[in-house]
Amino acid sequence: MANAQTADALRAVDAAEAAAPGWRNTSPRRRSEILRRWFELMTSHAEELALLISLENGKALPDARGEVAYAAEFFRWYAEEATRVPGEFRHTPGGAHNILVDHEPIGISLLITPWNFPAAMATRKIAPALAAGCTVILKPASETPLTGYAMARLGAEAGVPPGVVNVITTSNPGQLTNAILVDPRVRKLSFTGSTGVGRILLAEAAKKVVSCSMELGGNAPFVVMDDADLEASLEGAMIAKMRNGGEACTAANRFYAQTGIHDAFVSGLTELMRALKLGAGYASDTQCGPMITAKAVEKIDRLVTEAKDRGARVTTGGVPMVASGYYYTPTVLENTSPDSAIAKEEIFGPVAAVYRFETEEDAIRLANDTEYGLAAYVYSRDIRRAMRIGRGIETGMVGINRGLMSDPAAPFGGVKQSGLGREGGVTGILEFMEPKYFAVEF
Known part of the structure; x- marks a missing residue:
């Protein structure tokens, strides 16, 4: 070169x-x-x-x-x-x-x-x-x-x-x-x-x-309200999280599931992430390719390990696989502490950390607990509620019941850092x- x-x-x-x-x-x-x-x-x-x-x-x-x-x-x-x-x-x-x-x-x-x-x-x-x-x-x-x-x-x-x-x-x-x-x-x-x-x-x-x-950078929250369509929110979560293997600034980093839907959401997300085919990007059946460098894998593993030390439970994945490339298994964490490093840093990898919340006000407060404000996602059957939450989140872009928001015809950018x-x-x-x-x- x-x-x-x-x-x-x-x-x-x-x-x-x-x-x-x-x-x-x-x-x-x-x-x-x-x-x-x-x-x-x-x-x-x-x-x-x-x-x-x-x-x-x-x-x-x-x-x-x-x-x-x-x-x-x-x-x-x-x-x-x-x-x-x-x-x-x-x-x-x-x-x-x-x-x-x-x-x-x-x-x-x-x-x-x-x-x-x-x-x-x-x-x-x-x-x-x-x-x-x-x-x-x-x-x-x-x-x-x-x-x-x-x-x-x-x-x-x-x-x-x-x-x-x-x-x-x-x-x-x-x-x-x-x-x-x-x-x-x-x-x-x-x-x-x-x-x-x-x-x-x-x-x-x-x-x-x-x-x-x-x-x-980004640290996108993905908010799932109790009244959300579970199937649609899981489909959106996979798009928002796993596009480009999670190596995207708009990738959902923090999944906030309201108490009433939390367990079903974690169970469904775990099943979908576990089913992903890991392999070389150019292989026809690959669904999640390698990370960009060994350093990227090390960072992801550091964040997951620290989250586990703070009480998070791995429901699938959580394993670096570097014998044949820079791979990290698609991972779901539940019972993640909001004080974990994984809640503060951009993961840039195939890891979904799930947090439980009780009220709409809690969702907005937790979503805003970051220096970043690029993208956010909100799922609710009540469009007025979803828009209200979206307006309350300090961010440049909001996906309402959508896991993909990027479009050449739309203004792309963020606020804060x-x-x-x-x-x-x-x-x-x-x-x-x-x-x-x-x-x-x-």
């Missing part, structure tokens, strides 16, 4: 700068057509991309296929949004002049993406940036560089001009990122990753007052634009 050094990173900035005027002045319709063609190419190469993702990060092929479909949709969505950038015209209250507000491309954008969704996290940033008229530098995770290159290759085939999308891979990301952020030509940072790294990048970006969009800004939806393109106000007298 190409192992970029600082000089290479600055060459990427040079290329982005050289291409910027031409791309900025490319008509929205032409940018739209290129993005639409990119969507079509991803769709036609979907099976190859899915296999590549599975080989790179171990996720099961069904999950990889789902990621490719999701990733491609960002190109289709922003192909449409490229021609719909809003403006504003109105009179001043005093009548002295008119207010005209336009939106302009923010400029060269550094996009840093994680290994768990190497295609989708790239397209979620590239698509709105290009639709807005920005040129970009993509730095994919060192664990999954090939998917980033594959995406760029399809982009070139779709008609993206040279220099508009630049991909750099490196084993020294901190040094390269800092070099790019201090370059005055770079005006935007869009990062998806851990909260700890996000804080470091925000500090670096502050040195040059670089605009930042940060999609950071889970990030700044939103990706996707009609607002996603504005993250890569600056409003410009004209005071006009006519």
Whole structure:
């Protein structure tokens, strides 16, 4: 693999700068057509991309296929949004002049993406940036560089001009990122990753007052009320927990089951988790692939062991299996203490920790007992109750009787220590634009 050094990173900035005027002045319709063609190419190469993702990060092929479909949709969505950038015209209250507000491309954008969704996290940033008229530098995770290159290759085939999308891979990301952020030509940072790294990048970006969009860690609560449809809540729990083997920022981390449904929920979840087929991601019958690294398995096992020491009971799983890879058995814990580390830290693995609660107020209090606020899930047949609980939880996104909420047409992002800004939806393109106000007298 190409192992970029600082000089290479600055060459990427040079290329982005050289291409910027031409791309900025490319008509929205032409940018739209290129993005639409990119969507079509991803769709036609979907099976190859899915296999590549599975080989790179171990996720099961069904999950990889789902990621490719999701990733491609960002190109289709922003192909449409490229021609719909809003403006504003109105009179001043005093009548002295008119207010005209336009939106302009923010400029060269550094996009840093994680290994768990190497295609989708790239397209979620590239698509709105290009639709807005920005040129970009993509730095994919060192664990999954090939998917980033594959995406760029399809982009070139779709008609993206040279220099508009630049991909750099490196084993020294901190040094390269800092070099790019201090370059005055770079005006935007869009990062998806851990909260700890996000804080470091925000500090670096502050040195040059670089605009930042940060999609950071999560610790999603999954609330099951007594009146919930048990079968539906179990189906949703498996989606919210086991998508990508639990290696997702939106993954349900803390399962709160009300007393009346708790035992049945634990029993059902245990049965479903125990039935999952563990194996290599690319194998056709695999339902849960390996974790990304040995270190990831060690962290999961540490959290489970500490929870057991505090009284949690393992109803299935709870065993690392590293003889033939970085595997951890799908696990369910009950009687988990809210003071356990597993309740505070992002698990990023196939472990469902279940907690019992009594009242609606308890559910909201427990759900908010975290520094994170990215996603939450609520199950209840009473939609008013579910919405009331959802409004009470401090989070950027809520799934009501749904275990999957991500959609290119919806704003994705969190509150508290889970990030700044939103990706996707009609607002996603504005993250890569600056409003410009004209005071006009006519």
